[in-house]
Amino acid sequence: MGRIVFFFQEALRALKRNGAPSLAAIVTTVVTVVLLGMLIPIFQTAQGKSEEVRDQLNVQYALYDDATKAEIASLKKELEGIPHVAEVTFVSKTAALNTLKSELKDKTIVEELHTNPLPNSFEVKADDAANLAAVQEAVYPNGPQGKSISPIISNPFDRQQSSDKIEQVTSALKVVLTVITALLILASLMLVGNTIRLSIYTRRREVEVMRLVGATRWFIRWPFMIEGVVVGLVGGLLAILILWLGKITIVDPLSDSIGVLAAQNSTTLGFPALVAILFAASIFVSTIGSGLTLRRFLKV
Amino acid sequence: MALRKKKDHGSEEPRRPRGRRAPIIELNDVTKVYPGGHMALDRVNLAIGRGEFVFLVGPTGCGKSTLIKMLIRELAASEGSVKIAGRDIGKLSEKKIPQLRRNIGTVFQDFKLLPDRTVYDNVAYALQVIGASRAEIREQVPQTLRLVGLSTKIHSYPDELSGGEQQRVSVARAFVNHPPLLLADEPSGNLDPVTSIGIMQLLYRINKAGTTVVVVTHDREMVDNMRRRVIELYEGRVVRDEVSGGYTEESTTEFGLRMQAGMGVGPDGDTRTNGHSDHDHLS
Numbered sequence: 410m411g412r413i414v415f416f417f418q419e420a421l422r423a424l425k426r427n428g429a430p431s432l433a434a435i436v437t438t439v440v441t442v443v444l445l446g447m448l449i450p451i452f453q454t455a456q457g458k459s460e461e462v463r464d465q466l467n468v469q470y471a472l473y474d475d476a477t478k479a480e481i482a483s484l485k486k487e488l489e490g491i492p493h494v495a496e497v498t499f500v501s502k503t504a505a506l507n508t509l510k511s512e513l514k515d516k517t518i519v520e521e522l523h524t525n526p527l528p529n530s531f532e533v534k535a536d537d538a539a540n541l542a543a544v545q546e547a548v549y550p551n552g553p554q555g556k557s558i559s560p561i562i563s564n565p566f567d568r569q570q571s572s573d574k575i576e577q578v579t580s581a582l583k584v585v586l587t588v589i590t591a592l593l594i595l596a597s598l599m600l601v602g603n604t605i606r607l608s609i610y611t612r613r614r615e616v617e618v619m620r621l622v623g624a625t626r627w628f629i630r631w632p633f634m635i636e637g638v639v640v641g642l643v644g645g646l647l648a649i650l651i652l653w654l655g656k657i658t659i660v661d662p663l664s665d666s667i668g669v670l671a672a673q674n675s676t677t678l679g680f681p682a683l684v685a686i687l688f689a690a691s692i693f694v695s696t697i698g699s700g701l702t703l704r705r706f707l708k709v
Numbered sequence: 710m711a712l713r714k715k716k717d718h719g720s721e722e723p724r725r726p727r728g729r730r731a732p733i734i735e736l737n738d739v740t741k742v743y744p745g746g747h748m749a750l751d752r753v754n755l756a757i758g759r760g761e762f763v764f765l766v767g768p769t770g771c772g773k774s775t776l777i778k779m780l781i782r783e784l785a786a787s788e789g790s791v792k793i794a795g796r797d798i799g800k801l802s803e804k805k806i807p808q809l810r811r812n813i814g815t816v817f818q819d820f821k822l823l824p825d826r827t828v829y830d831n832v833a834y835a836l837q838v839i840g841a842s843r844a845e846i847r848e849q850v851p852q853t854l855r856l857v858g859l860s861t862k863i864h865s866y867p868d869e870l871s872g873g874e875q876q877r878v879s880v881a882r883a884f885v886n887h888p889p890l891l892l893a894d895e896p897s898g899n900l901d902p903v904t905s906i907g908i909m910q911l912l913y914r915i916n917k918a919g920t921t922v923v924v925v926t927h928d929r930e931m932v933d934n935m936r937r938r939v940i941e942l943y944e945g946r947v948v949r950d951e952v953s954g955g956y957t958e959e960s961t962t963e964f965g966l967r968m969q970a971g972m973g974v975g976p977d978g979d980t981r982t983n984g985h986s987d988h989d990h991l992s
Contacts, residue, residue, distance in 0.1 A: 415837055615834075618821055621781070622882070623810030624838035626803070 412628075419615075419632035420639060423608045430607050431640060434600040434695075438644025439651070441593040442691050446652040448586050449683060455582070467535070468545055469500070471528040476561035481529070484559045488533055491547040493540035498532040505530065528563065594694060597644075601637050601698030606706050608636055616707065630703055637699025638692060645691030649684050656680065731795030732756040733890055733921045734780065739789035741775050741945075749775040751945040752789070757923065759889070762916040764932040765925045767942035773925045776942070777894050780923075781813055782806050793890070811839055814883030814891040814920075818898035820875045822867040828854065828878050829863040835882045853885045857911055873904035877911065884915055891915060893924045903969075905931075910965045917961065934968060 424431045472481065481499065488497045500508075505527040510519050533548075535541045549557050609616065619629045734757040741750040749772045757763050767773050778784040779791050782798050790797045798809055822831050829850055836846045854860055857877040867875055876896060883891055893912060897905030909924070916922040926932060932939050941949035959967075 411843060412840060614821065615823060618823065618834065618882075619838045620807075621810060621815050621821070622835040622838060622886075623807040623812075625807045628838055628840070 416631045416635050420635035423612060423632065423636050424639060426611060427604060427607050430600075430604045434597065434604040434640045435644045435647070437593070437597040437600045438641060438691055438695065439648045441590070441597045441694075442645055442648030442687050443651050444593060445590060445690065446648065446683060446687050447655075448590060449686070451586075452583060455578075467532050468541060468548075470531045470533065470548065470557075471563045472530060472561050473563050474502075474528060476529070480559075480561050484561060485531065487558060488531060488548070491533075491544055493536050493544055494533055495536040496534040498534075500530045500532055502527050502529050598694055598698040598701075601640050601695045602702040604640060605633050605637050605699040605702040608633060609702070609707050630707065633703055633707065634696070634699055637695045637702075641692045641695025641698075644695070645688045648691070649687060652684075652687075653680075730759060731792070733759045733761075733794055734923070735790075735792040735795070736776075737790045737792070739779070739786045739791055741772070741779065741784065742787045749945055750779075750786075753942075753945070753947055755940060755947060755950060757921060759921055760916070760919055762913060762922045762937050763924070764935060764937055764939045765923055765942065766927065766929050766932050766939060769927060771942040772945040773927075773942055774894060777815075777892055777923075777925060780892060781810055781815060807839075811886065812888050812890065814886075814888040816876070816879050816883045816891070816893040816896045818895035820867070820879040822875055822878055822882075824867050827864050827866055828859060828870070831867070831878055832881045832885050835885050839886065841886070849885050853881045856884070856914075857881045871904070872900050873907055876900060876904075876908050880908070880911055880915070884920070887920070889920060891920050891922045893922065895925055895927070897926070897928075906965060906968050909935075909968060910961055913964050914961050931968075934970075936967075 472484075476484075485497055485499065488494060502525050506519065506525050509527065510516055513519065533544060535544045547558070548562070616629055734755070736753050736755050739750055739753045740748070742748050753772075753776070765773055765776065775784060779786055780793065780798075782801060786799055791799055793809065793813070801809060823834065826834065832850045832853060833846050836849060841849075851860070851863070854863055857880055859874060859877055859881065862870065862874065867878065870878070876899075880893075880896070883893075891912070896912070897908050900908065912922050912924060929941075938952045939949065940947060
């Protein structure tokens with residue numbers, strides 16, 4: 410017990426003595442953790458969106474307006490004959506417009522159109538999301554640019570393409586943000602390490618005396634370790650406070666009107682879990698930072 | 710480690726005849742070659758018995774400091790064996806080294822005090838870092854400070870003290886856990902002659918309480934007046950090892966007076982170092 414008090418006293422004494430570098434390390438940790446705290450939900454939301462699109466089992470094929478009922482009926486048969494097709498549903502122009510109406514908040518947009526621009530379409534469901542590509546290939550044997558199996562099909566609404574696009578954008582975003590985060594983690598690791606190194610330097614006389622009177626290796630190391638962990642702890646707490654303030658003042662009011670933000674609340678990990686991860690990460694990083702520095706610079 | 714005797718400090722235990730137990734320090738053919746190729750010690754053989762007061766002298770660069778560093782396993786011998794209380798410390802594992810150092814007090818020319826701590830805290834620090842209990846600290850620290858004559862300055866900071874007083878603090882720190890062996894590397898190197906005598910008297914008093922004391926100095930003249938055992942190193946070899954008999958049982962006062970006479974300084978030169986020592990319970 411007395412020992413633990415001693416270790417903390419020594420660690421806090423050292424932090425006070427090296428105010429500026431300690432502060433630099435804390436601020437870097439705060440920035441890193443805040444950034445991580447924003448990136449994790451963003452990644453998750455993006456990932457969730459693209460998977461949501463991809464997981465839909467159906468492809469829609471728009472039909473030309475001049476197709477006759479007989480042509481439509483025979484195409485339906487033909488589509489149903491394709492392997493892996495589970496269900497083929499005809500969606501008429503009017504039905505499509507009604508669906509659109511119900512999805513839009515501002516109904517006036519539809520009413521101002523006067524005519525119905527939406528085509529008749531077939532919604533083709535595959536028995537498995539993985540077989541969707543095979544189904545599409547059966548409808549367009551020569552690839553999406555080629556001719557389809559029926560002259561009345563005008564074009565497919567390719568959800569696969571849109572999910573690919575979402576993925577392209579998010580993966581580019583991911584790479585950039587991951588690099589930034591990695592650099593920031595590295596920076597805070599090095600700054601924590603630097604703080605400890607400076608502390609070792611300013612306390613070299615203490616270290617020398619401790620060695621001479623026979624303090625054990627870990628007795629000498631503990632105060633420095635604690636010093637590093639305190640940096641991580643304070644940095645992590647400040648960052649979480651900032652994130653929490655940001656959440657209640659910016660994200661929560663906005664999520665009522667912006668769907669993507671709302672989605673994040675339900676499908677991705679909750680705020681307490683995020684806080685726990687961030688907190689653990691900041692302590693982990695600072696422990697590694699001080700541990701590595703002690704290994705290199707504190708020969709005891 | 711079986712190094713430490715039962716707490717016998719202050720109990721005036723008669724000195725043991727040499728040779729009965731293993732000598733506290735024993736060097737056999739110790740050679741130290743630094744990585745650059747410089748040979749600091751060249752086949753040194755010596756033995757120091759328990760309770761001895763020994764001077765180690767020689768010019769700068771003769772290997773004195775290397776020898777001291779070896780005794781606390783700051784350095785390892787290139788060849789030969791260094792034994793402390795019969796135990797080859799070259800074979801100690803890293804983990805056992807702190808235990809060795811707890812049994813050896815060290816005093817240096819530059820005091821090595823912590824400037825932002827009081828006298829009391831500086832001495833207590835030595836006990837804190839070896840995990841002593843609070844009760845132990847509260848008992849030992851004032852007692853040791855009384856021994857070195859700094860009872861009135863326990864709340865002063867090192868920069869408020871004279872050089873001699875600072876060295877007394879460092880002696881107190883080295884002795885606070887009553888190690889059986891005390892090494893002093895040029896303890897009076899930064900001090901004037903009168904203050905030096907005070908420090909020597911203090912070390913002598915500690916020696917009389919049963920602790921083996923080894924004092925390193927480059928001041929050959931002073932040791933000639935001491936009439937103690939003197940080991941002289943020159944270019945890494947022992948060139949002289951002699952015991953001047955006849956003075957082993959003198960009191961601290963006699964010791965101090967003789968030193969003053971030998972160094973040509975009067976007994977009233979420094980009341981701080983002399984005032985309390987004469988009737989100390991240890992002398």
